[in-house]
Amino acid sequence: MKIAVDAMGGDYAPKEIIKGIELARDAYSNVEFQLFGKTDEIKQFLQNDSRIQIIQADEVIEMGDEPVKAVRTKKQSSIVLAATAVKEGEADAFFSAGNTGAILAAGLFIIGRIKGIDRPGLTTTLPVVTGKDAGKFVMIDVGANADTKVLNVYQYALMGKYYAQNVHKVANPKVGLLNNGTEADKGDMNHRKVHDLLAADKDINFIGNVESRELLNGAADVVVTDGFTGNAVLKSIEGTALSMLKLIKSSILSGGTKAKFGALMLKNTFGDIASSMDYSKYGGAVLLGVKAPVVKTHGSSKAPTVKNTIGQIREIIDSHMIADLNTYLTDHADDLKQIKDSIKSGK
Amino acid sequence: MKIAVDAMGGDYAPKEIIKGIELARDAYSNVEFQLFGKTDEIKQFLQNDSRIQIIQADEVIEMGDEPVKAVRTKKQSSIVLAATAVKEGEADAFFSAGNTGAILAAGLFIIGRIKGIDRPGLTTTLPVVTGKDAGKFVMIDVGANADTKVLNVYQYALMGKYYAQNVHKVANPKVGLLNNGTEADKGDMNHRKVHDLLAADKDINFIGNVESRELLNGAADVVVTDGFTGNAVLKSIEGTALSMLKLIKSSILSGGTKAKFGALMLKNTFGDIASSMDYSKYGGAVLLGVKAPVVKTHGSSKAPTVKNTIGQIREIIDSHMIADLNTYLTDHADDLKQIKDSIKSGK
Numbered sequence: 001m002k003i004a005v006d007a008m009g010g011d012y013a014p015k016e017i018i019k020g021i022e023l024a025r026d027a028y029s030n031v032e033f034q035l036f037g038k039t040d041e042i043k044q045f046l047q048n049d050s051r052i053q054i055i056q057a058d059e060v061i062e063m064g065d066e067p068v069k070a071v072r073t074k075k076q077s078s079i080v081l082a083a084t085a086v087k088e089g090e091a092d093a094f095f096s097a098g099n100t101g102a103i104l105a106a107g108l109f110i111i112g113r114i115k116g117i118d119r120p121g122l123t124t125t126l127p128v129v130t131g132k133d134a135g136k137f138v139m140i141d142v143g144a145n146a147d148t149k150v151l152n153v154y155q156y157a158l159m160g161k162y163y164a165q166n167v168h169k170v171a172n173p174k175v176g177l178l179n180n181g182t183e184a185d186k187g188d189m190n191h192r193k194v195h196d197l198l199a200a201d202k203d204i205n206f207i208g209n210v211e212s213r214e215l216l217n218g219a220a221d222v223v224v225t226d227g228f229t230g231n232a233v234l235k236s237i238e239g240t241a242l243s244m245l246k247l248i249k250s251s252i253l254s255g256g257t258k259a260k261f262g263a264l265m266l267k268n269t270f271g272d273i274a275s276s277m278d279y280s281k282y283g284g285a286v287l288l289g290v291k292a293p294v295v296k297t298h299g300s301s302k303a304p305t306v307k308n309t310i311g312q313i314r315e316i317i318d319s320h321m322i323a324d325l326n327t328y329l330t331d332h333a334d335d336l337k338q339i340k341d342s343i344k345s346g347k
Numbered sequence: 348m349k350i351a352v353d354a355m356g357g358d359y360a361p362k363e364i365i366k367g368i369e370l371a372r373d374a375y376s377n378v379e380f381q382l383f384g385k386t387d388e389i390k391q392f393l394q395n396d397s398r399i400q401i402i403q404a405d406e407v408i409e410m411g412d413e414p415v416k417a418v419r420t421k422k423q424s425s426i427v428l429a430a431t432a433v434k435e436g437e438a439d440a441f442f443s444a445g446n447t448g449a450i451l452a453a454g455l456f457i458i459g460r461i462k463g464i465d466r467p468g469l470t471t472t473l474p475v476v477t478g479k480d481a482g483k484f485v486m487i488d489v490g491a492n493a494d495t496k497v498l499n500v501y502q503y504a505l506m507g508k509y510y511a512q513n514v515h516k517v518a519n520p521k522v523g524l525l526n527n528g529t530e531a532d533k534g535d536m537n538h539r540k541v542h543d544l545l546a547a548d549k550d551i552n553f554i555g556n557v558e559s560r561e562l563l564n565g566a567a568d569v570v571v572t573d574g575f576t577g578n579a580v581l582k583s584i585e586g587t588a589l590s591m592l593k594l595i596k597s598s599i600l601s602g603g604t605k606a607k608f609g610a611l612m613l614k615n616t617f618g619d620i621a622s623s624m625d626y627s628k629y630g631g632a633v634l635l636g637v638k639a640p641v642v643k644t645h646g647s648s649k650a651p652t653v654k655n656t657i658g659q660i661r662e663i664i665d666s667h668m669i670a671d672l673n674t675y676l677t678d679h680a681d682d683l684k685q686i687k688d689s690i691k692s693g694k
Contacts, residue, residue: 130593143527147535180490180578188494188575212579213586228535229579231527232559236583239560244591246477247623251616259616265609269598276594 001030001317003310004082004091007037008060009098011299014038017097018045020306025051027307028314034091036078057081063299067101071109079103083110086292093293093313095284097301104144107287107294114322116329116336119145120289121156121227122296123163124234125282128218136282137220138163139178141227142234144287148226150343153177153194157204159288159325160222166319167312168221176210176220178229184208194224197339203332212236241277280305283312293317348377348664350657351429351438354384355407356445358646361385364444365392367653372398374654375661381438383425404428410646414448418456426450430457433639440640440660442631444648451491454634454641461669463676463683466492467636468503468574469643470510471581472629475565483629484567485510486525488574489581491634495573497690500524500541504551506635506672507569513668514659515568523557523567525576531555541571544686550679559583588624627652630659640664 005021007014014037021033032051035042039056046052057078061070071080079098083106085091094111096103108120121141128135140156140163141148157175164173177195179187184195186209198206210219212233225233248270252263263270275281283305284297293316297309316322329336352368354361361384368380382389383404393399404425408417418427426445430453432438441458443450455467468488475482487503487510488495504522511520524542526534531542533556545553557566559580572580595617599610610617622628631644631652640663644656663669676683 129590130597146527146533146538178579180493180575180582186493191493211582211586213582213589215583216586216590228527229576232525232576233579233583235527235558235560236562236580237587239558239563240584240587241591242560243476243563244588244620244624247620248616250477251619252613255613255616255619258612262609262612262616265605266599266602266613269595269602269606269609272598272602273591273594277591 001093001314002032002034002091003093003095003313004034004085005036006078006082006094006096006098007035007042008057008078009096009103009299010297010301011097012302013097014041015045016302017306018042019303020301021052021310022047023303023307024310028311031310031314034082034085036082036085055081055085061099061102063099065099065102067099067105068109070099070102071105079106080110083107083294087111092317093295095295095297095309095313097297097299097306100143100296103294103296104287107290111290111292111294114289114291114326114329116333117155117159117289119148119152119155120287121145121152121159123160123286123288124279125168126215126234126237126279127276127282129216129276130218135218136168137215137218137223138168139215139223139225139230139234140288141225141230142285143227143231145227146231148228150190150193150197151340153190153224153226154197154339155289156224157198157201157206157222158328160224161204162321162325162328163286163288164221166321166324167316170221172205173221174207175204175222175224176207178212178223178225178233179209180211182209182211193343197343198224203328245274245277281308283309286312286316292322348440348661349379349381349438350440350442350660351381351432352383353425353429353441353443353445354382354389355404355425356443356450356646357644357648358444359649360444361388362392363649364653365389366650367648368399368657369394370650370654371657375658378657378661381429381432383429383432402428402432408446408449410446412446412449414446414452415456417446417449418452426453427457430454430641434458439664440642442642442644442656442660444631444644444646444653447490447643450641450643451634454637458637458639458641461636461638461673461676463680464502464506464636466495466499466502467634468492468499468506470507470633470635471626472515473562473581473584473626474623474629476563476623477565482565483515484562484565484570485515486562486570486572486577486581487635488572488577489632490574490578492574495575497537497540497544498687500537500571500573501544501686502636503571504545504548504553504569505675507571508551509668509672509675510633510635511568513666513671514663517568519552520568521554522551522569522571523554525559525570525572525580526556527558529556529558540690544690545571550675592621592624628655630656633659633663639669
């Protein structure tokens with residue numbers, strides 16, 4: 001398999017991206033890479049070009065660039081060229097740590113949607129940190145769309161199901177709808193409609209509404225939500241975890257010798273906790289609903305995270321999730337059209 | 348001042364409610380209470396009836412009751428009778444740890460909206476746990492309305508401002524709009540409209556969009572949001588904090604003697620952290636936009652939280668926030684009507 005890499009995106013690009021790609025190349029013997037970016041800069045950091053092809057990109061889409069406009073006008077940018085390589089079948093997946101909006105736009109406009117999916121959704125894997133079933137779950141959408149319709153959320157459930165089933169290897173994954181209460185009639189009209197659609201779908205193991213309070217307790221294997229709420233919830237979880245770690249640190253520092261001694265004794269424990277909450281170990285956010293894996297990792301990612309994310313992309317490709325989702329959508333085109341029509345007619 | 352108390356609501360009612368009211372009575376010499384509930388049960392737990400009047404309520408609204416229906420049909424319930432006492436001017440505020448929906452419905456339908464407010468919003472005070480300005484902030488709406496319009500969010504900003512200014516004593520409180528990015532054009536059309544309304548309002552110290560990741564860092568003194576997102580964010584913060592505390596506990600328990608010894612050394616530190624994150628110290632959730640303070644505390648509240656919440660209600664009454672908000676709304680009735688019309692006409 002071959003992965004098209006935007007070597008220029010991210011706070012530590014191209015250095016840490018290239019370092020990460022070399023780590024991944026050494027770890028995964030069946031993966032080849034195309035590195036898109038400024039050839040001279042890439043060559044400065046690349047130690048060994050085995051299974052790594054460098055492709056010159058004259059332009060870079062910056063973090064502050066307006067995403068859709070940048071993808072339309074910067075035709076020679078590393079993001080546009082890498083996405084184009086995937087579109088043309090030269091590479092199997094697209095990876096970047098750059099401008100999120102531009103990555104989503106490149107996925108949508110260059111690589112293109114799967115037939116049957118109206119809007120792709122952005123997916124993040126999060127840890128289950130408590131409870132006996134500690135593991136992980138997938139949340140979709142975490143911010144591809146700020147304005148989401150009933151049909152989109154329904155389709156997120158299908159995409160999330162294939163991700164959990166094929167990539168996370170969860171048999172018959174439990175799908176939950178993020179809502180402000182567990183009862184079936186919770187939320188606004190749109191949430192009630194999505195709830196009823198999912199409850200009626202025999203191909204989805206729908207467990208009903210789940211509340212954001214229970215996510216890290218493993219409420220569901222797939223949590224579906226509109227992109228606005230998903231984004232707010234993801235950032236709340238992240239912010240609260242970071243604040244608590246900072247709070248622990250500052251309390252210890254101001255807690256005198258006894259506290260500092262205690263912290264020393266608990267060093268491994270604190271390491272375990274930070275690692276439990278650190279979801280970059282699962283890789284990046286995946287844009288589902290497009291024809292090939294489009295994966296974005298945090299702008300602040302360093303080499304180990306880049307390597308993990310390549311491992312995740314490899315699992316996605318190996319899992320054939322996109323082909324399986326495609327087959328399902330084709331086989332059930334009539335049913336899905338009926339659902340679409342029923343939403344439109346307001347039934 | 349006199350507070351009407353639903354003695355029957357909450358997991359530990361009436362015992363812990365009554366215990367808490369007695370603690371509050373002993374702490375705040377200028378407060379009188381009306382306890383609504385089953386007289387015989389109340390008498391069983393009440394130790395001293397100084398400044399506490401017992402009023403018989405034959406019915407109880409249970410946690411599982413459909414809120415609006417329960418308020419309409421259980422006319423002799425402790426919630427309905429307590430809210431009616433406030434409506435009739437016999438008491439100055441309403442307190443309950445019972446069925447949230449029923450409390451909101453009683454506030455809305457019995458006590459009634461302030462003129463100029465279209466929908467009341469539920470407010471929670473949360474801690475700022477990091478940064479040099481550690482303090483607290485108020486978030487509104489955290490779940491009174493699942494389906495919120497532009498005008499409602501704009502009015503939340505006004506109500507939140509008066510809460511921060513009068514009750515939290517913050518001069519010229521910074522108001523932020525919860526959004527999925529800090530740029531002015533973030534979010535869906537409704538968020539952009541609210542953003543522009545707030546930015547144009549010279550009476551609101553609007554600092555722009557804030558992201559949920561930054562809330563506990565003290566991004567704003569007042570965070571305004573629709574009730575669906577606010578509820579999801581509040582529960583995410585709560586869930587993440589609880590999960591991390593559990594994670595710390597289980598890591599220590601499985602970490603061997605060294606970890607247990609370290610934990611002993613850090614006992615005070617962990618106590619400080621749990622107390623930093625425990626927002627029940629600020630009291631309960633306040634329904635703003637109704638004619639008198641309606642305050643709901645967690646169903647699981649025990650006596651100390653009940654006492655804190657009474658302290659909070661006392662501060663709200665002393666602060667004259669409702670009278671001040673009322674004066675503002677009356678004085679600016681023309682401006683507010685203009686804003687309402689401009690939203691309706693889609694300008």
